[in-house]
Amino acid sequence: MTLTAPDQTSTGYDLGPAAALSCRACGHRTPLAPEFACPQCFGPLEIAYDFPAITREEIERGPKSIWRYKKLLPVPTTVEDHPNMDPGFTRLIRADRLGAELGIRNLWVKDDTGNPTHSFKDRVVAVALAAARELGFTVLACPSTGNLANATAAAAARAGWDSVVLIPSSLERAKVLMTAVYDTNLLAVEGNYDDVNRLATELAFEQEDWAFVNVNVRPYYAEGSKSLGYEISEQLGWRVPAQTVIPVASGSQLTKIDKAYGELVSLGLVDAADWKIFGAQAAGCSPVSTAFREGTDVVRPQRPDTIARSLAIGNPADGPYVLDTVRRTGGAVTDVTDDEVRDGIRLLARTEGVFAETAGGVTVANAKKLVETGQLDPDADTVLLITGDGLKTLDAIEHQVGPKATVPATSKAVREALGI
Amino acid sequence: MTLTAPDQTSTGYDLGPAAALSCRACGHRTPLAPEFACPQCFGPLEIAYDFPAITREEIERGPKSIWRYKKLLPVPTTVEDHPNMDPGFTRLIRADRLGAELGIRNLWVKDDTGNPTHSFKDRVVAVALAAARELGFTVLACPSTGNLANATAAAAARAGWDSVVLIPSSLERAKVLMTAVYDTNLLAVEGNYDDVNRLATELAFEQEDWAFVNVNVRPYYAEGSKSLGYEISEQLGWRVPAQTVIPVASGSQLTKIDKAYGELVSLGLVDAADWKIFGAQAAGCSPVSTAFREGTDVVRPQRPDTIARSLAIGNPADGPYVLDTVRRTGGAVTDVTDDEVRDGIRLLARTEGVFAETAGGVTVANAKKLVETGQLDPDADTVLLITGDGLKTLDAIEHQVGPKATVPATSKAVREALGI
Numbered sequence: 001m002t003l004t005a006p007d008q009t010s011t012g013y014d015l016g017p018a019a020a021l022s023c024r025a026c027g028h029r030t031p032l033a034p035e036f037a038c039p040q041c042f043g044p045l046e047i048a049y050d051f052p053a054i055t056r057e058e059i060e061r062g063p064k065s066i067w068r069y070k071k072l073l074p075v076p077t078t079v080e081d082h083p084n085m086d087p088g089f090t091r092l093i094r095a096d097r098l099g100a101e102l103g104i105r106n107l108w109v110k111d112d113t114g115n116p117t118h119s120f121k122d123r124v125v126a127v128a129l130a131a132a133r134e135l136g137f138t139v140l141a142c143p144s145t146g147n148l149a150n151a152t153a154a155a156a157a158r159a160g161w162d163s164v165v166l167i168p169s170s171l172e173r174a175k176v177l178m179t180a181v182y183d184t185n186l187l188a189v190e191g192n193y194d195d196v197n198r199l200a201t202e203l204a205f206e207q208e209d210w211a212f213v214n215v216n217v218r219p220y221y222a223e224g225s226k227s228l229g230y231e232i233s234e235q236l237g238w239r240v241p242a243q244t245v246i247p248v249a250s251g252s253q254l255t256k257i258d259k260a261y262g263e264l265v266s267l268g269l270v271d272a273a274d275w276k277i278f279g280a281q282a283a284g285c286s287p288v289s290t291a292f293r294e295g296t297d298v299v300r301p302q303r304p305d306t307i308a309r310s311l312a313i314g315n316p317a318d319g320p321y322v323l324d325t326v327r328r329t330g331g332a333v334t335d336v337t338d339d340e341v342r343d344g345i346r347l348l349a350r351t352e353g354v355f356a357e358t359a360g361g362v363t364v365a366n367a368k369k370l371v372e373t374g375q376l377d378p379d380a381d382t383v384l385l386i387t388g389d390g391l392k393t394l395d396a397i398e399h400q401v402g403p404k405a406t407v408p409a410t411s412k413a414v415r416e417a418l419g420i
Numbered sequence: 421m422t423l424t425a426p427d428q429t430s431t432g433y434d435l436g437p438a439a440a441l442s443c444r445a446c447g448h449r450t451p452l453a454p455e456f457a458c459p460q461c462f463g464p465l466e467i468a469y470d471f472p473a474i475t476r477e478e479i480e481r482g483p484k485s486i487w488r489y490k491k492l493l494p495v496p497t498t499v500e501d502h503p504n505m506d507p508g509f510t511r512l513i514r515a516d517r518l519g520a521e522l523g524i525r526n527l528w529v530k531d532d533t534g535n536p537t538h539s540f541k542d543r544v545v546a547v548a549l550a551a552a553r554e555l556g557f558t559v560l561a562c563p564s565t566g567n568l569a570n571a572t573a574a575a576a577a578r579a580g581w582d583s584v585v586l587i588p589s590s591l592e593r594a595k596v597l598m599t600a601v602y603d604t605n606l607l608a609v610e611g612n613y614d615d616v617n618r619l620a621t622e623l624a625f626e627q628e629d630w631a632f633v634n635v636n637v638r639p640y641y642a643e644g645s646k647s648l649g650y651e652i653s654e655q656l657g658w659r660v661p662a663q664t665v666i667p668v669a670s671g672s673q674l675t676k677i678d679k680a681y682g683e684l685v686s687l688g689l690v691d692a693a694d695w696k697i698f699g700a701q702a703a704g705c706s707p708v709s710t711a712f713r714e715g716t717d718v719v720r721p722q723r724p725d726t727i728a729r730s731l732a733i734g735n736p737a738d739g740p741y742v743l744d745t746v747r748r749t750g751g752a753v754t755d756v757t758d759d760e761v762r763d764g765i766r767l768l769a770r771t772e773g774v775f776a777e778t779a780g781g782v783t784v785a786n787a788k789k790l791v792e793t794g795q796l797d798p799d800a801d802t803v804l805l806i807t808g809d810g811l812k813t814l815d816a817i818e819h820q821v822g823p824k825a826t827v828p829a830t831s832k833a834v835r836e837a838l839g840i
Contacts, residue, residue: 094503117773355574402606
């Protein structure tokens, strides 16, 4: 018999290797808790770790999901015992045909459309749900313009949790239906995404048992994106790619992939190497690329107007950290027009058979631009992040593609239509 | 130096363990070739194998795709050297919450929405493409009502092959756009699916270099569905589930899963066991369940009228073989109404966070019916096949689900709308 409880941090929470919360602005450390703002300066909190020793072999023996990296994420050691979506470990495919078109010799595509609700949001929500359970929350919630709504409602359904999902009332049909079908408390809010986000922050203070995954559980949630960096490195044979191109909405994903690469080096799981991180935006919502181009640290908010609606955050929370990351690594942040986004979707589809949402078109089109402007080295290993599915943003291509012809049911008509 | 070529069958094709084509009607054997009808009786040909010795460990070391089973499929030993979609090894999830609703104690869902184009068709097309290349074809083609069109166009794009996809001119928007985006030669044909299918057969005879995956390459193509049976057994810890419920369109998938189970036993990869196979149809297209209910061997064609359009084959090629399989194993074929299909989609989504297309609703609703009528043993291990994605059949639920309310952006309005 022992008087000390096993597997618990000094705060009483089992959140695996997570050791504390640390302010990204002032560096103040505070115990693990259901908090998201620094008690000293109100800056954003993130997770500080005390990692255990871990080997490649141990990871490779793990499940085919993000939980193979659970010892590197802020989740309980028992995370897999609870029903969850088991996202991750999606395909990393060689993209030689796309590479030939872009002029990149060694190119890969990380295809996160294979996640359960077909976007990378399943990763961050799975980590948020696991942490929320440990922190004592009982309701999963989010403000969202789509992919996060799908992922949150689905994860709550599978876990048997109640959920509340807030969306702008103008949201597209596919994203509304794919959220409502999970029987969540889906509310359409009169206003734009900024209004919905503000409402969520207000509710997070008022409803103590509601875990808004991207608001009051954000320090835990955001870490889920590290799994993308781990997977890319493992799938490349345990090495960090020289160049990674990542779409930027809030900017969180980009900073966490860079963080993951750094952790792998620190832990001795990959060899030390230089890498460059590139951020991809749409011209119609380009606050970070504008700041990068102007050489400033200040990200000035914009009013979004782009078909890349999943990236349409005019005041990105992690914008300054994106600038830090790309400047430190020698990368860049650029942007492309909506027409280039549509071309990017089609180029990826016709060369690699991957149908991406508009955010994927943003990534491909920016990669093309980066090569053309000499910012991306065509001889260095390059990975493009495809984070969401084309079936959710059909409007973007409906006037671009379709049947080549409508023909009578005769082989002669088919041959004539095809000119053979 | 040797005068004999390595790695070739006596026919000159490297198709792995495939040894010959065998007539399912008369048993006549004929060498491997680009043929699909018996030269003796015009019956359907299928693959006869000469399997190598193979161990669980060897399979487990393989890639996380159907190619881990390549030594059990009619594909070249070099199949992975060519760009392809690498489908398969999708999630098999414990479904305790769905099981509680259905009254099944040990229930799993095989979730094939995680495949690259979000249906099981990626499996069969990958096998068809690999065989077609070896057999000397240069164009990939199909007649389809949707999922197969998506899978064929995507696989051809990634492989760098030309493709021809024929669809009925009335097809839904999501399936048309998700095919056209891959830049295939997509032709809308005036007529219904039967007309398109007949046209494809005509073209298969006229265009010697066109591999219509489900027509003249069908013996190879159909074997791809065996991978579902292999995966289910491996993911259960190398055992065959006592009961498997499978949607029936042409019926091919059902017979191939049963075939896979039998092969695993023969090869000593799983212990011998009894299993029952159940077929699931929609009442609006129920030729096989009707024949089963009437106790006859004759499947009388029907004119389909159901929301489960991916199952709407009124004259299913493998109908008689489905009847053989379910009767031999002690299973059944049943059908459900379109309202039950919609309820099945919603039940699966709200209990497990899996959003299935209408075919998935058919499977879930039939499982419910089979338990209620005492045909499915609630105490036996049971697996349900979810073979396609809800994002492709949004019309089926658009009048059933939606936001609970539209509210102003105030926390008071949110609480009032939720009654808290």
